[in-house]
Amino acid sequence: MLKVKIKKKLDDILINKEWEVDAGEVISLFGPSGSGKSVTINTIAGLINPDSGHIEIDNRVVYDKEKNICLPPKDRGVGYVPQNFGLFPHMNVMENIMYGIKGKDRELKIQKTMDYLKLVGLENKKEKFPEELSGGQKQRIALLRALATNPKVLLLDEPFSALDINVKEKLRKEIKKFLTYWTIPVVLVTHDPRDVEVLASKIVYY
Amino acid sequence: MKKLIIIIIGILITGIVVTGCNKDTKVIIEQELHVAAAANLRFAFAEIGELFEEEFDCKVIFQFGSTGNLAQQIINGAPVDVFAPASENFINELISTGDIIEETKSLYAIGRIILITKDNLNVELKKIEDLKLEEFNSIAIANPNHAPYGLAAKEALESIKLWDVIENKVVYGENISQTMQFVQTGNASAGITALSLVDREAEYILIDDELHNPLNQMIGVVSHTNSQELAKLFIDFIKSAKAETVFIKYGYSLP
Amino acid sequence: MNWSPVYLSIKVAFYSTLFTTIIGILFGWLLAKGKFYGKNVFSALVTLPMVLPPTVLGYYLLIIIGRQSFIGRILLEKFNINLIFTLKGAVIASIIVSLPLMIRAVQSSIESIDSTLEDVARTLGKSEMSIFLRITLPLAWKGIIGGIVLSFARAMGEFGATLMVAGNIPGKTQTLSIAIYDSVQSGNYEQANFLVLVISGVTILVLLLLSKFNI
Numbered sequence: 001m002l003k004v005k006i007k008k009k010l011d012d013i014l015i016n017k018e019w020e021v022d023a024g025e026v027i028s029l030f031g032p033s034g035s036g037k038s039v040t041i042n043t044i045a046g047l048i049n050p051d052s053g054h055i056e057i058d059n060r061v062v063y064d065k066e067k068n069i070c071l072p073p074k075d076r077g078v079g080y081v082p083q084n085f086g087l088f089p090h091m092n093v094m095e096n097i098m099y100g101i102k103g104k105d106r107e108l109k110i111q112k113t114m115d116y117l118k119l120v121g122l123e124n125k126k127e128k129f130p131e132e133l134s135g136g137q138k139q140r141i142a143l144l145r146a147l148a149t150n151p152k153v154l155l156l157d158e159p160f161s162a163l164d165i166n167v168k169e170k171l172r173k174e175i176k177k178f179l180t181y182w183t184i185p186v187v188l189v190t191h192d193p194r195d196v197e198v199l200a201s202k203i204v205y206y
Numbered sequence: 207m208k209k210l211i212i213i214i215i216g217i218l219i220t221g222i223v224v225t226g227c228n229k230d231t232k233v234i235i236e237q238e239l240h241v242a243a244a245a246n247l248r249f250a251f252a253e254i255g256e257l258f259e260e261e262f263d264c265k266v267i268f269q270f271g272s273t274g275n276l277a278q279q280i281i282n283g284a285p286v287d288v289f290a291p292a293s294e295n296f297i298n299e300l301i302s303t304g305d306i307i308e309e310t311k312s313l314y315a316i317g318r319i320i321l322i323t324k325d326n327l328n329v330e331l332k333k334i335e336d337l338k339l340e341e342f343n344s345i346a347i348a349n350p351n352h353a354p355y356g357l358a359a360k361e362a363l364e365s366i367k368l369w370d371v372i373e374n375k376v377v378y379g380e381n382i383s384q385t386m387q388f389v390q391t392g393n394a395s396a397g398i399t400a401l402s403l404v405d406r407e408a409e410y411i412l413i414d415d416e417l418h419n420p421l422n423q424m425i426g427v428v429s430h431t432n433s434q435e436l437a438k439l440f441i442d443f444i445k446s447a448k449a450e451t452v453f454i455k456y457g458y459s460l461p
Numbered sequence: 462m463n464w465s466p467v468y469l470s471i472k473v474a475f476y477s478t479l480f481t482t483i484i485g486i487l488f489g490w491l492l493a494k495g496k497f498y499g500k501n502v503f504s505a506l507v508t509l510p511m512v513l514p515p516t517v518l519g520y521y522l523l524i525i526i527g528r529q530s531f532i533g534r535i536l537l538e539k540f541n542i543n544l545i546f547t548l549k550g551a552v553i554a555s556i557i558v559s560l561p562l563m564i565r566a567v568q569s570s571i572e573s574i575d576s577t578l579e580d581v582a583r584t585l586g587k588s589e590m591s592i593f594l595r596i597t598l599p600l601a602w603k604g605i606i607g608g609i610v611l612s613f614a615r616a617m618g619e620f621g622a623t624l625m626v627a628g629n630i631p632g633k634t635q636t637l638s639i640a641i642y643d644s645v646q647s648g649n650y651e652q653a654n655f656l657v658l659v660i661s662g663v664t665i666l667v668l669l670l671l672s673k674f675n676i
Contacts, residue, residue: 047580073583080584086577090599099595100585149585219471219667240630248647269629270646278520279628282527283537284545383646390648430528 002153002185006043006053010036015050019204021185028188028196031206037189038083040206041155044187045080046073058152079151079184083158085142087130093117093141094126100149116144120178135163136171143175147182154179154186160195172198237264239436240285242276244292245381246317246355246400247423250456251290254449258440266440272381274352280305280428287431288440290423292317293354297424306426310437314444315458317421318401319358320410324392334362334411337372337396346388346397349378354421356382359398361418401457415459423458465632466640467659473548473623473636474616477555481563481612484556486605489567490593511561519625522554526626544626551627551634555619559612566611570604571597610671617664637663 005018015036021027029037043050046062049070055063057078062071087096097113117123120140130138139159146154159175160168176199179186188199196203239258243251248270255266269276273291280286281303289306291297294313300306323331329341337345348356356378363369377394379385386403388394404410425444427437443449450460492504510518526544527533536542544550574597582592598605620638627634629643637660644653 042580045580045584047583073580074586074588076584077586078584080581082577082581084577086575086581088578088582088596099582100587102586145585216670219475245646267630267633270643271624271629275625278523279527279545279625282523282529282545283533283543284527284628285543286546381646383648386648387645 001056001058002044002187003054003056004040004044006040006050006055008036008039008043008050008053010039015040015206017204017206019202021187021202023185024180024183025202026179026186026188026200027202027204028190028200029204029206030190030193030196030200032191035206037191037206038157041080041157041187041189044076044153045078045155046071046076060152077149077152079146079149079154081139081142081146081154081156081159084162085130085138087133087138087142087145089130092127092129093122093133096130096141097145097148100145102149112148116148119181120144120174134167136167139163139171140174143178151184153184154182155189156186157189158191159188160190160192169194175199237433237436239264239266239287239433239440240269241266241288241290241440242269242271242280242284242286243290244273244276244354245270245383246292246402247290248383248403250315250402250452250458253452253456254444257448257452258443261443262436262439264436272352273354283430285430285432286428287433287437288425289428290425290444291354292421292423293357294422294424297426300426300428305429307429307434308426310425310427310441312425312441312445313422313461314425314449315423315453316415316461317355317358317423318415318457318459319355319362319398319413319418319421320401320404321396321398321413322386322389322404322408322410323396324389324394326392327395331396331411334366334413335368337368337375342372342395343375344377344388344394344396345372345375346377346379346385346394346399348382348385348399349380353379353381355398355400356385358418358421359413362398362413365417404457422461463631466635466637466656467663469548469551469633469635470617470637470660471663473551473555473619474613476552477559477616477619478609478613480552481556481559481616482605482609485560485563485567485608485612486598488560489564489608490571490597492564492568493571507564508561510557515558515619515621516625518557519554519622522550522557522622522626526550526553546626546628546630546634548627548634551619551623551636554622554626555616558619558622559615562611562615563608566604566608567601570601570607573604574600606671610668613667613671614664617660617667 001022003020006015008015013036029040031037042048044055052065057076061069062076063069094113097116098109101109101112103109114123117126122137122140125137160171172195188195190196251268255268259266273296277291277296277300280289280300297306297311301308301311321334327341329339347359350357350360360369377388379388382399382403385397386399389397425441427434427441431437488507524530525532528537544553579592579596582596618638620642623636624639629635629639635643637656641653641656644656
């Protein structure tokens with residue numbers, strides 16, 4: 001369960017939203033560019049702070065202005081996939097996904113990573129570097145990387161905007177199926193109505 | 207292969223650095239005397255230094271440089287034992303700051319300035335007034351503001367009322383060594399430098415010492431020295447007959 | 462042939478580059494990422510040594526660490542350390558003149574890293590230190606190597622400030638640059654030319670070596 005209530009004043013707009021989403025649901029923040037959608041998920045992740053509000057992830061308060069609570073991003077348990085996927089260019093696919101997995105047992109981490117890669121059929125790309133991957137492949141790797149940390153909520157910032165049209169439709173269906181493996185709330189930022197149609201079960205208009 | 211070369215060179219450099227370290231901590235067997243002297247004293251002092259080392263079985267380390275810089279360094283604690291500036295007011299200044307032991311202040315030689323010209327000039331320089339001539343389009347002297355020999359040069363030129371006439375042709379060298387370089391390399395057609403810096407065989411015109419304040423070469427022991435005994439011995443040696451011969455050889459007058 | 466100026470120069474440049482790299486990465490990162498009061502003043506101060514003539518810098522250093530100063534007196538009385546006319550002094554002089562180059566190189570290198578990458582790393586649960594070591598530094602590496610190259614070259618060629626602080630003591634502080642100057646001063650042009658060849662050779666060799674890391 002993700003509960004979000006935030007107010008934030010930006011240069012030309014005022015964000016004043018309150019919404020929640022259940023585990024297994026996909027909520028779409030839908031609106032034109034510059035309407036504050038990305039800013040909203042950044043506040044959920046803890047990368048920036050709202051002016052006031054209350055954010056709760058899995059019954060845990062990660063932000064509350066009045067109670068002076070503000071957890072840093074690393075303690076919030078969020079999975080975050082930025083618009084251009086944000087894969088680390090100096091690490092290969094395996095290292096990118098392993099980076100966030102906790103624990104000292106390297107063998108175990110490698111095993112887990114391979115399992116994830118098999119889920120999307122990309123095991124043979126494990127030694128490749130991000131610049132050698134296609135857009136769709138990068139997106140799936142970025143998704144795996146975020147989910148490998150077992151987050152309590154998944155934040156997707158315009159996940160398909162950087163991809164070709166033909167790739168987009170195929171991926172939408174794939175991701176929809178893929179997300180069913182994880183029962184966590186998913187927040188999908190997009191300005192593309194097709195994304196909402198295929199993936200979202202709830203909408204918030206921005 | 208490449209990696210191997212890199213590693214080898216890396217080890218070489220580290221080796222140099224490390225063994226360099228050990229050199230510092232080596233036990234010093236002989237006594238060392240650190241003498242800071244003005245640039246014009248280079249040749250004379252080097253020779254005297256060798257004589258001193260032989261006689262007193264020690265090592266003399268010379269630092270030749272600009273008197274002004276050396277004075278500043280001594281005031282700020284540089285580990286120098288003896289100071290021989292190019293002019294006496296530096297000795298007096300350091301006595302007043304407490305950096306030179308007053309009783310050790312000694313006059314040991316008097317410097318002379320000379321006029322030199324570059325090679326391949328069309329015109330011969332017969333007397334100092336010839337500097338007026340067009341052929342001498344740049345005349346080098348040491349900077350009068352901080353080089354005593356430069357100041358003496360300016361005083362001499364002022365005495366014969368030549369300064370105003372040629373002032374716009376004058377270029378300043380940082381010290382008399384640089385001044386000499388300007389002339390030797392042909393960048394200045396003429397210059398005034400120290401007699402002690404030229405070859406005996408070279409052509410030059412000796413400038414009358416009545417025309418400028420005397421270039422008294424003074425010497426003194428630095429108060430924060432760790433080798434006061436040896437330093438005092440050096441001062442005495444500088445005034446000895448052996449040293450006098452060397453000074454005369456290098457064109458100094460004796461007091 | 463007296464090789465001590467070569468040893469001394471390499472030694473000074475080595476230690477100077479080592480410390481400059483460490484301090485430079487720290488300050489460069491601070492200026493790239495930090496938000497603190499007086500940041501612009503700090504940035505200007507850091508660039509100042511580049512603007513001042515080395516001899517002037519040397520003079521100020523002389524005053525600041527000489528025994529008449531507060532720092533100098535503590536060094537002398539408590540630790541019996543005198544920095545003037547020592548190789549340590551030469552290293553300090555070289556560090557001061559090389560730092561601005563290093564800091565700028567590191568700062569712009571870190572600033573050009575996409576901040577989204579660091580943000581993602583945070584959401585993956587990593588501490589700031591881990592992010593600095595595993596994301597920021599590796600991505601800024603090329604720029605840092607550039608800074609190291611500049612610092613080393615600057616230290617090898619350092620003259621004015623070194624002469625003021627460390628003096629011109631053959632065998633102890635007479636680095637290659639100062640030895641060349643000294644040779645020219647005493648009219649020994651042959652020696653000067655030879656030393657120029659040596660310093661050029663050594664510097665080029667090390668720079669070539671460093672460029673190997675720039676893959």
